[in-house]
Amino acid sequence: MTRTVSTNPYSDQKPGTSGLRKKVPVFQQKNYAENFIQSIFDSLDGFEGQTLVIGGDGRYYNREVIQKAIKMAAANGFGRVLVGRGGILSTPAASHVIRKYKAFGGIVLSASHNPGGPTEDFGIKYNVGNGGPAPEKVTDAIFARSKTIDSYRIVDAPDVNLDAEGSHQVDDMTVTVIDPVADYAELMESLFDFDAIRKLIAGGFRVVFDAMSAVTGPYAKEIIEKRLGAPKGSVMNFIPLPDFGGHHPDPNLVHARALYETMMAPDAPDFGAASDGDGDRNLIIGKSIFVTPSDSLAMLAANAHLAPGYAKGLAGIARSMPTSGAADRVAEKLGIGIYETPTGWKFFGNLLDEGLATICGEESAGTGSNHVREKDGLWAVLLWLNILAARKESALEIARKHWATYGRNYYSRHDYEEVDSDAANSLITALRDKLAALPGTSFGALTVDTADDFSYHDPVDKSVSKNQGIRILFKGGSRVVYRLSGTGTSGATLRVYIERYEPDPARHDLDTQEALADLIAVADEIAEIKARTGRDQPSVIT
Known part of the structure; x- marks a missing residue:
């Protein structure tokens, strides 16, 4: 009734x-x-x-x-x-x-x-x-x-x-x-060369996947261990728990620190990965190398043709505005479209439905393709495994060759979590008020080229989304982006994205925070982060 x-x-x-x-x-x-x-x-x-x-x-x-x-x-x-x-x-x-x-x-x-x-x-x-x-x-x-x-x-x-x-x-x-699990596992098997991955693993290639006591546990157990033949125990923390075992199910270098340390050890497995609470994000760590989400998007796009589901090539690549420009260089070389959207997977939907983009990604560890209309953590892991099986090179070798070809985008995100909402909004308002006066201003060796509040004009439905993040672009290709996140539940999260393009292969092995040090200082100076939030340092650096 x-x-x-x-x-x-x-x-x-x-x-x-x-x-x-x-x-x-x-x-x-x-x-x-x-x-x-x-x-x-x-x-x-x-x-x-x-x-x-x-x-x-x-x-x-x-x-x-x-x-x-x-x-x-x-x-x-x-x-x-x-x-x-x-x-x-x-x-x-x-x-x-x-x-x-x-x-x-x-x-x-x-x-x-x-x-x-x-x-x-x-x-x-x-x-x-x-x-x-x-x-x-x-x-x-x-x-x-x-x-x-x-x-x-x-x-x-x-x-x-x-x-x-x-x-x-x-x-x-x-x-x-x-x-x-069944429908999803069947879809993955239709996209990737499971035979090639099975042979790779059977030959001694060691995979470790941390499901973080979250939803991808049953999916990874079925696909990585049962269908691809990885030894039992390759998938860790595979039982979804209501409290995720008391851990924070965010696959980044803070909350998946144990996986990172495992992959940096002398006897590390060949490939490590993790996914988050609901399975739409991913963390990729090769032996001795953390692959940033922005770099992962670019490397997956450059090598996607090695997987059967993408053998015909890509229609285009889409990335969220805060994501680094690494994918743009791949799109340029492939002669395909590149689309810069606001943060939020919903903005990729029209591009995918219209056939304008095939692979999409966000710097916040989300990558996916036109096989579904959400980002997909396990999909990214399986595409990496397919590429590793096809190229017969390590993740470190693939990354270094990629940077040598396209240049390296040093990139980091600094999160200030649970900031007082009024203070965070005041910081953004003050930044907006500064934008018109910033171009031409110098901060040490850095000179502002352009500054704006990003607006997105959807090429499919012609809708306009304003105030999607403040961009400060410097001459030479570096940039800082500021944005308030919409995914938290307490206070406000201020995200600051810092990026420098480095074309010289001799400078591709620097520590990321060291390579970005001057930009990090300028990002604080322009936005007065410490003064306005009372924070001496970010809550999380990724």
């Missing part, structure tokens, strides 16, 4: 770059999750009798909200729900399931790389029928509805057993619990 429940709106349900993210106790408030889910449904048209995909990264409160979403989907008129066994679906796997089964859309329950647990982070994101995150016009409509909502609809029904595959009836709607 369907019930209509009276409710009161919350004022804080504005989706960020990847849906609505808040602390678990916020979502546990009366009707909080229900309000947002109903706001999603109220903002959509034409889903009567259609299929909805539901899944998440297994974090705390995942199962409870899945049950609410199932019962509300039934009450609102969906005909079928596909849900991952155990409530599990990695974000890229959810995108693939939406696309493969021609679903109307999907609800992905995740806070990505943010910590999980009773007092940590939770999130709800809506993905549209192409498998990608809802565009801004949809998220704006959801937020508008959330501010006026006065009721939601839900079916009175027993909870669905999420731990056994099979079909159930919830009112007039069918709920099918599916294997969360």
